[in-house]
Amino acid sequence: MGSRSFSATVTNRGGELSSLDESLPEPTGAEVLPGESVRTSEVMSSLDHHEKGIPTSDAGLGMTIFDCQDVEVFYGSHQAIRDVSLSFGLREVTALIGPSGCGKSTFLRCLNRMNDLIPGAKVGGHVIYHGQDLYAPEIDPVQVRKRIGMVFQKPNPFPKSIYDNVAFGPRVVGMEGDMDEIVERALVRGALWEEVKDRLDENAFGMSGGQQQRLCIARALATDPDVLLMDEPCSALDPISTGRIEDLMSELKERISIVIVTHNMQQAARVSDKTAFFNVELAADEKSRTGVVVEYDATETIFTNPSDKRTEDYVTGKFG
Amino acid sequence: MTPVTSTERERVRTDLVRARSARSAREGLIKGILVLAALLSIATTTAIVFTLLQQTLSFFGTVSPWDYFTGTKWTPLLAGDQQSFGVLPLLWGTFYLTGIGLLVAIPCGLLAAIYLSEFAKPRVRKAVKPILELLAGMPTIIFGYFALTFVTPTILRGLFGIPVNQFNGLSAGLVLGILVIPTIASVSEDAMRSVPSSLREGAYGLGAGRLQVALRVVFPAALSGIVAALILGASRAVGETVIILIAGGQEPSMTLNPTQSFQSMASFIAATARGDIPQNTLKYETIFVVGFTLFCVTLLLNGISAKVVGRFRQVYE
Amino acid sequence: MxxxxxxxxxxxxxxxxxxxxxxxxxxxxxxxxxxxxxxxxxxxxxxxxxxxxxxxLSLQFFTNFPSRINPSTSGAQSAIVGTVYLTLLTAVFVIPVGIATALYLEEYADKTRWWNRLIEVNIQNLAAVPSVVYGILGLAFIVRGPLGIGPVLLAGGLTLGLLVLPVVIIVARESIRAVPPSIRDGALALGATKWQTVSRQVLPSARAGIVTGVILSLSRAIGETAPLLVIGAASSPRFNPSGLNDAFTALPIQIFTWTQDPNPQFVDQAATASIVLLLILLGMNGIAIVLRNRYEQRW
The missing domain is CATH 1.20.5 (Single alpha-helices involved in coiled-coils or other helix-helix interfaces)
Incomplete structure (x- = not known):
C-alpha cells in the first residue's frame, strides 16, 4: 500500500451511497429512553481535556497506524491466511469484507495478538504499529491489548454490574484517577451514559442486546485505546441497535482508528473510509482453504469501481 | 508510509514492552503454584502404589505368590500350621456378594431408569432425580445398620423364614444391591436421555409404541452408557466395606450358600487394620497385599468402563 | 386374495x-x-x-459422651464434634488444592501434552479407588511412615481430604468449563493478564457451581467409615479433640462401634446417631441447593 493516503474518501454518506441510508430507520422505540436528548458528540467535547497524548487536530490525518507486511496465520498445519499486507490510516475506519471463512476475523485477531490465545495458532510476518513490530520478542501482548481495544461478534458483558464491567479494564491495567470519572467518561463515549447512569449497580445481563454491545464498546474505550477492533459487532443486533453503533463509530473516528470486520456490505459502505476485500483460495489439493486479500482501496472505489472481477462479483452479490 | 512522530513512536515502544519481566515472573509463579496442586494428585497415586507395592513385595518374600493366588484358605491371623494365605475366599466373597447385589440392582436400577427417561412426566423426573443423587450419597454405615438390624432378623428370618446366620452374605448382598440402585439408575438414565430425540421420533413415526421405542430404540442406543453405569455400580459394590463388615460377618468362606458368613477384600482390611496393628509383621503386610489386589480390581473395572464410555461418546458428540 | x-x-x-x-x-x-x-x-x-x-434423640444425646456401660446416660458429643472438626479440616485442605488443580487443568494446561493427559486420567482413576484403600494410604503414609503423626484429627482430615480431592477437582472443572470462552476473550482483550482474567472473571463466574460441588463432596467425606476405621480413629472417647494432634472419633465410627455392642440398647443408639448424621447431611445438601438456586450463573 505504501504511503498513499485515503483521507479524501467517503466520510459523509453522500452520493450513490445515500440510498443505503434509507434502509436504516432513525433510532426509535425500545432502546430510546425518556429524557435522552443529549447528543454524544456534545458531551464528548466537554470531556476533551481528559484525552492524553492523542492529538485531536487534523495533524495526524493521512498517517498510518498499522502497517501489516506478509501476515500469515497457521492453525496447526492448516494455513488460515497468507500474504496479507495492508496498512490502516490513523483515525480512519477500515472495513474488512469477504465471504465466510476467508480469514477476516483471523486477521483482525492478529492486530491485538488475540491469536496468541488459540492453542496451535502461529502468526508469521510483521504487524507494525506506530513503527513497532507487535510480534517482536520483547513486546508484551498484554500491553498490546491494553492499547488496542476489541469488540466481539456477540455482546460479551461480564456477569457483573454495569459499573464493574466498565471499571474492569482500568483496574487491571492500573489506570490512575477517579474511577467514577473514568467509568462515566467511557459510558459517555460509548453513547450509553444517559441510559444507564441511574442503574450502574445493576447486572449487565439485564440490558438489551444493543445496550450490551454498546457497554462492551464503552468497556473497551475505558482504557483509552487508540485503536478499536470490531469483529462483526452488529451481526447479533437488530437494525435500530446497529444504527446506533454505526453512529457511534463515526463519532469515535474523530479520535481513534477503527478496523471493522463485517458481513454486511451496506454497513461497510456506510461506515468505512477504506475497504479490504478478502477471499478464499483453494489449495491445489482442493482441501485446504486459505484467505487472501484480493483488493484494498477507498471504500467508494471498492463499491463503485473495483478493479478485480472477484471484488465486483462479491459486492454486487453474485457470491458470498 | 508516513510514520507518526518519532517521540510518539518511542512512547508507544516503551509502553508496549513495559513491565513485562516483572509481570511474567508473577504469572509464572502463579502457574507454578497451580501445577504443584495438580501434581499432588499424581503424588497421591504414587504414594498409594508405592506403599501398597512395597509391603506387597515384602509379603511375597515370605509367602509365595502361587499360594496367595491359588490358596483356598484365608486364615492369616491364626498361628502355626493353621495359618494360610490363600486370597481366593476373599475374592470369592467380594464377587459373590457383589453378584447378589447386582441381581437386585440391575433390574431395579434399569427399570427405574427406563421409567424416568421414557415414561415419567418431567415433573416426576425433576423431583426424583435429586432424591436419587441424595441416596447415592447416603453413608453406607446406615445401610450396614439396616442390614444387621432389619433385613437379617425381620425380612430374611421373619418374613421369609430363611435360617440365616446372624452374619450372612444374603443380607449384606441384598443391601449392597439397594446401595447401588441409585447409582445405576441415575447414570443409565443420563445415558438414555442423551439418545437424540430424533431417533425416538423416527420410531414413533413408524408406528412403534412407547414400550417398543424404549426397549428397541433407546435401550440399544444407550447400551454402552448403560454398561458403564453397571460397571460403575459393580465397582462401588466391590469397594464397599462397612455393609459387609457389619452384616456379612468376618469369616472368609468359599461357599455358594448365602446364609453363611462371608468376608470381602475391603471388609478384611477394615476388620484387620486398626490404629494399633503392629508394624513389620506378616499380619500388617496382609492388609497391603489385599489392598493392592482390591486396587487392581477396581482399576481394571474403571478402565473397562472408561473404554465403554469412550465408545459411547464417539457416537453422540 | x-x-x-x-x-x-x-x-x-x-x-x-x-x-x-x-x-x-x-x-x-x-x-x-x-x-x-x-x-x-x-x-x-x-x-x-x-x-x-x-x-x-434428646438434648442429652448431644451433650453426653458415649458410655460403655450405661446406655441411658450415653451420648455422641465427641463424635458430633469430631465430625464437625473433620469437615472443616477437610474443607481447608481440599478447597484450595482442588480449585487450583481444576484451574490448572481448565485454564493453563495444554491438553495435547502427555503429562496433562496423565494428570486427567489419574484423577479419574483416583475417584474410583475404594475408600478403604485411602485408609491404607493414611495409615502407612500419614499416621505412620513419612509423616508419622499418629491416629490424630489432622491425620483424619488429610485422609478424607485426599479421598474427596478427585471429586472436588471434577466438579470444579465442570463449573469452570461452563464459563463461556467469550468472557475470557473479553477480559484478555481489555489488557488483563491470564491470572487477572482467571481470578477476577472466570472464578467468580464459576463460584456457585464450585461451592455447591464442594459442599456435596464434603457431605460424602462426612459419611465415610472405612478410612477412619483403618487409620485408627478412637472408639467411644469421653473427650473432644483439643487440637489437631489429639485423638478423635466421628459419627460413622461411633455408629459402627455401637452396632458391634452386644447390648441392644447401644445398637439403638447407632440409629440415633445415624439420624444426627443424616440431619447434618440434609442440612448441607439444603445449603448447596439454596446456593445453587440463588447464585447460579445462567449464560
Whole structure:
C-alpha cells in the first residue's frame, strides 16, 4: 500500500451511497429512553481535556497506524491466511469484507495478538504499529491489548454490574484517577451514559442486546485505546441497535482508528473510509482453504469501481 | 508510509514492552503454584502404589505368590500350621456378594431408569432425580445398620423364614444391591436421555409404541452408557466395606450358600487394620497385599468402563 | 386374495396387537413393581432408623459422651464434634488444592501434552479407588511412615481430604468449563493478564457451581467409615479433640462401634446417631441447593 493516503474518501454518506441510508430507520422505540436528548458528540467535547497524548487536530490525518507486511496465520498445519499486507490510516475506519471463512476475523485477531490465545495458532510476518513490530520478542501482548481495544461478534458483558464491567479494564491495567470519572467518561463515549447512569449497580445481563454491545464498546474505550477492533459487532443486533453503533463509530473516528470486520456490505459502505476485500483460495489439493486479500482501496472505489472481477462479483452479490 | 512522530513512536515502544519481566515472573509463579496442586494428585497415586507395592513385595518374600493366588484358605491371623494365605475366599466373597447385589440392582436400577427417561412426566423426573443423587450419597454405615438390624432378623428370618446366620452374605448382598440402585439408575438414565430425540421420533413415526421405542430404540442406543453405569455400580459394590463388615460377618468362606458368613477384600482390611496393628509383621503386610489386589480390581473395572464410555461418546458428540 | 385370507390376516393383526398390549402391560407391571420394591426398601431403611433411633434423640444425646456401660446416660458429643472438626479440616485442605488443580487443568494446561493427559486420567482413576484403600494410604503414609503423626484429627482430615480431592477437582472443572470462552476473550482483550482474567472473571463466574460441588463432596467425606476405621480413629472417647494432634472419633465410627455392642440398647443408639448424621447431611445438601438456586450463573 505504501504511503498513499485515503483521507479524501467517503466520510459523509453522500452520493450513490445515500440510498443505503434509507434502509436504516432513525433510532426509535425500545432502546430510546425518556429524557435522552443529549447528543454524544456534545458531551464528548466537554470531556476533551481528559484525552492524553492523542492529538485531536487534523495533524495526524493521512498517517498510518498499522502497517501489516506478509501476515500469515497457521492453525496447526492448516494455513488460515497468507500474504496479507495492508496498512490502516490513523483515525480512519477500515472495513474488512469477504465471504465466510476467508480469514477476516483471523486477521483482525492478529492486530491485538488475540491469536496468541488459540492453542496451535502461529502468526508469521510483521504487524507494525506506530513503527513497532507487535510480534517482536520483547513486546508484551498484554500491553498490546491494553492499547488496542476489541469488540466481539456477540455482546460479551461480564456477569457483573454495569459499573464493574466498565471499571474492569482500568483496574487491571492500573489506570490512575477517579474511577467514577473514568467509568462515566467511557459510558459517555460509548453513547450509553444517559441510559444507564441511574442503574450502574445493576447486572449487565439485564440490558438489551444493543445496550450490551454498546457497554462492551464503552468497556473497551475505558482504557483509552487508540485503536478499536470490531469483529462483526452488529451481526447479533437488530437494525435500530446497529444504527446506533454505526453512529457511534463515526463519532469515535474523530479520535481513534477503527478496523471493522463485517458481513454486511451496506454497513461497510456506510461506515468505512477504506475497504479490504478478502477471499478464499483453494489449495491445489482442493482441501485446504486459505484467505487472501484480493483488493484494498477507498471504500467508494471498492463499491463503485473495483478493479478485480472477484471484488465486483462479491459486492454486487453474485457470491458470498 | 508516513510514520507518526518519532517521540510518539518511542512512547508507544516503551509502553508496549513495559513491565513485562516483572509481570511474567508473577504469572509464572502463579502457574507454578497451580501445577504443584495438580501434581499432588499424581503424588497421591504414587504414594498409594508405592506403599501398597512395597509391603506387597515384602509379603511375597515370605509367602509365595502361587499360594496367595491359588490358596483356598484365608486364615492369616491364626498361628502355626493353621495359618494360610490363600486370597481366593476373599475374592470369592467380594464377587459373590457383589453378584447378589447386582441381581437386585440391575433390574431395579434399569427399570427405574427406563421409567424416568421414557415414561415419567418431567415433573416426576425433576423431583426424583435429586432424591436419587441424595441416596447415592447416603453413608453406607446406615445401610450396614439396616442390614444387621432389619433385613437379617425381620425380612430374611421373619418374613421369609430363611435360617440365616446372624452374619450372612444374603443380607449384606441384598443391601449392597439397594446401595447401588441409585447409582445405576441415575447414570443409565443420563445415558438414555442423551439418545437424540430424533431417533425416538423416527420410531414413533413408524408406528412403534412407547414400550417398543424404549426397549428397541433407546435401550440399544444407550447400551454402552448403560454398561458403564453397571460397571460403575459393580465397582462401588466391590469397594464397599462397612455393609459387609457389619452384616456379612468376618469369616472368609468359599461357599455358594448365602446364609453363611462371608468376608470381602475391603471388609478384611477394615476388620484387620486398626490404629494399633503392629508394624513389620506378616499380619500388617496382609492388609497391603489385599489392598493392592482390591486396587487392581477396581482399576481394571474403571478402565473397562472408561473404554465403554469412550465408545459411547464417539457416537453422540 | 380370498375373503377368508383377508379375515385371517386381520385376525392375526388383532392378535398381534393384543400380544403387544399384553407385553406392554407385563412390562409396566415389572417396571412399577421394581420401582415400588426399591421405594419400599428405602422406606424400610428410613423407617427402621427412625423407629429405633428417634426415642433416643434428646438434648442429652448431644451433650453426653458415649458410655460403655450405661446406655441411658450415653451420648455422641465427641463424635458430633469430631465430625464437625473433620469437615472443616477437610474443607481447608481440599478447597484450595482442588480449585487450583481444576484451574490448572481448565485454564493453563495444554491438553495435547502427555503429562496433562496423565494428570486427567489419574484423577479419574483416583475417584474410583475404594475408600478403604485411602485408609491404607493414611495409615502407612500419614499416621505412620513419612509423616508419622499418629491416629490424630489432622491425620483424619488429610485422609478424607485426599479421598474427596478427585471429586472436588471434577466438579470444579465442570463449573469452570461452563464459563463461556467469550468472557475470557473479553477480559484478555481489555489488557488483563491470564491470572487477572482467571481470578477476577472466570472464578467468580464459576463460584456457585464450585461451592455447591464442594459442599456435596464434603457431605460424602462426612459419611465415610472405612478410612477412619483403618487409620485408627478412637472408639467411644469421653473427650473432644483439643487440637489437631489429639485423638478423635466421628459419627460413622461411633455408629459402627455401637452396632458391634452386644447390648441392644447401644445398637439403638447407632440409629440415633445415624439420624444426627443424616440431619447434618440434609442440612448441607439444603445449603448447596439454596446456593445453587440463588447464585447460579445462567449464560
Amino acid at each position: 380370498t375373503g377368508a385370507q383377508i379375515a385371517a390376516n386381520a385376525l392375526e393383526g388383532i392378535r398381534h396387537g393384543e400380544r403387544k398390549r399384553l407385553a406392554a402391560q407385563l412390562f409396566n407391571g415389572f417396571m412399577y413393581g421394581a420401582i415400588g420394591l426399591a421405594f419400599l426398601a428405602l422406606v424400610a431403611l428410613i423407617g427402621q432408623t427412625a423407629v429405633k433411633g428417634l426415642p433416643g
